[in-house]
Amino acid sequence: MNRHAFIPQPTNRKLNIMAGLLIFLNGCMVGPDYRKPETALPANWRTALVSPGETGEQAIEQQWWRHFHDPVLDQLIAKATHNNPDVRLGETRIIEARAARASAFSTLLPTGNLMGSASRQGNQLGFPSGGPANLSSLVKQPFNIFKSGFDASWELDLFGGHRRELESAEAELTASAISREDVLISTLAEVARTYLDIRLYQAQLAVTADVVASDARSAAISGQRFETGDTSGSDVSRDTARLRHDQAQIAYYRNLLAQAEYGMDVLLGESPGAAHAMLAAAAPVPAGDSQLIFAAPAQVIANRPDIRYAERKLAAATAQQGVAVAKFFPDVSLSGFIGLFNTNAGNFLNAGSKSWFMGASVLWPILSYGTLSANLDAADARQQEALTQYQKTIITALSDVERSFTAYSEQEKYLQSVEKETADYLHLQQIALERYRQGLTAYADVLDADRSLYTSRNQLNQARAQTAQNLIAVYKSLGGGWKQANTADVTVEPDSTAERR
Numbered sequence: 001m002n003r004h005a006f007i008p009q010p011t012n013r014k015l016n017i018m019a020g021l022l023i024f025l026n027g028c029m030v031g032p033d034y035r036k037p038e039t040a041l042p043a044n045w046r047t048a049l050v051s052p053g054e055t056g057e058q059a060i061e062q063q064w065w066r067h068f069h070d071p072v073l074d075q076l077i078a079k080a081t082h083n084n085p086d087v088r089l090g091e092t093r094i095i096e097a098r099a100a101r102a103s104a105f106s107t108l109l110p111t112g113n114l115m116g117s118a119s120r121q122g123n124q125l126g127f128p129s130g131g132p133a134n135l136s137s138l139v140k141q142p143f144n145i146f147k148s149g150f151d152a153s154w155e156l157d158l159f160g161g162h163r164r165e166l167e168s169a170e171a172e173l174t175a176s177a178i179s180r181e182d183v184l185i186s187t188l189a190e191v192a193r194t195y196l197d198i199r200l201y202q203a204q205l206a207v208t209a210d211v212v213a214s215d216a217r218s219a220a221i222s223g224q225r226f227e228t229g230d231t232s233g234s235d236v237s238r239d240t241a242r243l244r245h246d247q248a249q250i251a252y253y254r255n256l257l258a259q260a261e262y263g264m265d266v267l268l269g270e271s272p273g274a275a276h277a278m279l280a281a282a283a284p285v286p287a288g289d290s291q292l293i294f295a296a297p298a299q300v301i302a303n304r305p306d307i308r309y310a311e312r313k314l315a316a317a318t319a320q321q322g323v324a325v326a327k328f329f330p331d332v333s334l335s336g337f338i339g340l341f342n343t344n345a346g347n348f349l350n351a352g353s354k355s356w357f358m359g360a361s362v363l364w365p366i367l368s369y370g371t372l373s374a375n376l377d378a379a380d381a382r383q384q385e386a387l388t389q390y391q392k393t394i395i396t397a398l399s400d401v402e403r404s405f406t407a408y409s410e411q412e413k414y415l416q417s418v419e420k421e422t423a424d425y426l427h428l429q430q431i432a433l434e435r436y437r438q439g440l441t442a443y444a445d446v447l448d449a450d451r452s453l454y455t456s457r458n459q460l461n462q463a464r465a466q467t468a469q470n471l472i473a474v475y476k477s478l479g480g481g482w483k484q485a486n487t488a489d490v491t492v493e494p495d496s497t498a499e500r501r
Helices: 010-022 064-068 071-083 085-106 161-227 233-268 274-279 298-303 305-326 371-437 443-477
Strands: 040-042 111-121 143-156 331-342 354-363 491-493
Touching (some): 071 085, 071 274, 085 161, 161 233, 161 274, 161 305, 161 443, 233 274, 298 305, 298 371
Antiparallel strands (some): 111 143
16 A cells, blocks of 8 residues: 555655645645555455356345244343343444544534633732832732633644544444454354254254163163173173263253353343243254355455444554644634623623623644654554454455355265264164064164264264354355445455455
8 A cells, every 4th residue: 555645754844844835825725534454355256166157146144143933032132132231332332432432523523611700819010120129019919800701712723633533433333333243143053053052952962862762772781691601791880880871961961051141141142041931942053054145246345344344443443543643733713703892790780891802812832842743643553554454354364254154065075974973873774673573583683773863963063063063154254144235335356356545
C-alpha cells in the first residue's frame, strides 16, 4: 500500500502546515481521507466441491442450524441468541460506542450554560508612589461581584479535527455492531457443537450399555463352562475383566455428558441443570444438509464479521491520523455572554445591570517539544498496524475456509467408509446369530460378532458427530451464511494478491 495515501510524511510536515493555512478559508479537513482497500479474492475455492457453474446463483439461509432439521437445536439456538452473556455484553458495547459517537458529534456544536455567581474580593495590589506607607494600605477596599446570565462558546472546527473524531467514532460504532455479530456467530456455533457432543455421549452410553450386557452374557457362559470343566479359569478372568472395563466406560461417558450439559447451561445463560432438563430424552446425532453451502463463491469471504470488523478499525485509525494532524493547527473559538452584572446586590435587577460581551480567541501550539509530532507518529503506527491486521485477517479467513472445506470433505469420505463397515459387521452378526440358532456354531461366536458390531457402531456415532462438527466449522468460516447481494464491493482476481492504493 502507498503510505502517502493514508498519512502525511514527517519530512513534509512544514508543507502540511502551509497547506492547512491555505485551506483555512475553505474549512476543509486535514489528514488522509479513508479509502477502503481493494480486496482481491480468488474466483473459486481450491477445494472444489461443486462445479464452477453451480456457484454464484444460490444463497445460503443464514439460519444455518435449520439445515440440521432438529427442533431441539432450534430451541437452544433461540435461547442462546437472547440470553447468552457474551452476546449481551456485545450489545452493551454497542450502546457505549453509540454514546461515544454522540459525544464526538456534540463537539461540533456550540455549548451554552446558565450561570450565576456571587463573590467578594479586593483590588490587586498597586504602589503608584513607591512602597506602601503602612500595612493597611496593602489591601484596597473589598467589593462584591454579582453575575448571572447565559454564556456560550463555540470552537470552530476549521481544520476538521472534531469531524475526524466523529468519523472515527462512527467507524468504531459500526465495528462494535460487527463485533457483536461475530460473537453471536461464534456462540451459536458453540451451542451447536456442544449439542452434538451431548447427542454423541448419549449414543455412546447406549452402545456401552449394550456392550456391558453382551459382556455379562459372555462372562456367564464362561462361568458355566468352567464349572463343567469345558474351559480354563483364564477365560473366566478375561471375560470378567472385560465386563468391569466396559462398566467403567459408563461412568466415563456419563461424566462427559454432564460436563457438556453444564457447558450448555453457560452458553444459554441459564443456571446449572437447565440443559439436562431440555435434553434428558436421548436422540440420534443430527446430520446436516451441506448441499447449498458448498456453492458459495469465494468472494463471500468479505462478509465475515472479522474482516468487516478489521476494515472498520482501519477506517477509525485512519480518521485518528486526521485528528493528530489537526493538532498542529490553531483552535479558533467564539464566546459570548448576556445577562446581569453589578457590584451591588440591591441594584442587581435594575436595567443598569444589563451586561454582554462577545469575543474570539485563537490558540496555536507553536512550542510543544515534539509532543504533537510524537502523537502523529503514534497515529501513523496505529494506522499501519490496523492495515496489517486487516490484511492478515483476510489471509487467515481464506485459509480458514479452505481448511474447513477440506476437513469436511475428507471426513465425509471417512463417514461413508465407516457406514459401509458397520453394515458389514451387522451382516456378520446376523449370520453368526442364524448359525447359532441352527446349531452350527457356539454362542461365543455370536458374542464376538456383537462386540465387533458395537465397536463399529461407536466409531460410526463418532464419525457422524465429527462430520456435523466439520460442517458447522464450514458455516462459521463463511461468516454464518451468505447472500449474493452482500458481495458487490470486492474485486475477484484469479489469485489472492491484493492491490491496495
